[in-house]
Amino acid sequence: MLELVDITKIYNDTTILNNLSLTIEDQKTLAIVGPSGAGKTTLLRIIAGLTAADGGTFLWNGQATTPAKLRKEGVIGVVFQGFELFPNLTVLRNITLAPTLQGQAVAQAEAKAQALLAQLDLSDQAQAYPDALSGGQKQRVAIARALALNPQILLYDEPTSALDPNLRQSVANLINSVKAQGMTQVVVTHDMAFAQSVADTTFTVAKFGGDAQ
């Protein structure tokens, strides 16, 4: 369980997040919703350790921690809005790069990557380069790349916005299937209907802070 307590973020004298508190419960999917510019993505970036908060504390299973520490311990995985696959590497290498650089044997990393690709219906694309994939396929590779590091929390930034609207349901199914394997997930989205189709809990970031619903 990851708890955020009194998180504050100020950008150029404008308070984006004001004493925001939030609990991310194990094996649940939390949707973070709210209007554009409310700070949803900022909040996700803070949890991912990509943006520093200006105030507040983080508790991981009751122990004080920092997002940077959580990242270094491999707790957090991120699926970016634009997926950010590495264009110079094959699908397989995108997935195995980080595990092998972190000391995993190549054969072991590749076996795991192939299993993830099979699970995500991408086995035939292992040797393809990201440029050859559709948006939906890129997203699944991005999810496989994050899952290959065995994170305990997976964050998604606007998972539907870079995709064709009729893929919405399949993204929801995908997120629900990852949850079924026991993953804790946080989904930032502006799409309320989509949020409802994946979330156990919804957290609304209003301008200046937020409330759980």
Next chain:
Amino acid sequence: MAYMISILPALLAGTKMTLGVFALTLIGSIPLGMVLSVGLIHRDQPGEFWLKKWAFKVLKAIIEAYVWLFRGTPLLLQLIFVFYGLPLIGVVFDRFNAAIFAFVLNYAAYFAEIYRGGFGAVATGQFEAATVLNLTRWQTLRYVVIPQVLKIVLPSMGNEVINLVKDSSLVYVIGLGDLLRAGNIATARDVTLLPLVLVGVIYLLMTLVLTFLQRRIEKSFAYFK
């Protein structure tokens, strides 16, 4: 024809010098430019120790001053300073090493700026994706960023490399006998432009080979977009 054959050995000896300056300059300046550009693109990481931040700031300022100096003055002047100026403070090079030293420093400054532009063209998201995957700074550069930068900078690099073939003729100023100088000597001695025509043809052949190589290398990077 017999005349052309008679001056060919002299021109080929000059070509050898030209190619030597060319090859050694590339071997020195391409990696040096890469190292310098990594300094130029450095940005503070949140939570870094102040001394480290300060050290990188100073380093970046030094590299910027260096690039300004070497792009801001003629290469000819730099050659003269290295060969005739540095001995005044006790640094003595022979002619050839002086030429290589000046050329490497000059071309590394240009390459650093080209690479800097290439790094700027790689999306911030790529660095962030590498960060959340816990890649170190070096791993991010080595496996993700530099391959993309190389693809982006290849056309500009090709321009500089072809310029270098012709710039190498400047070594005449410190008394080295390159291709153009060999042609000049023959022209002055025999009162004919023919040696210089031949010199032009040899330069064109060299740039033809380089253009071909450049296309090949660009093609080898075509497997990703």
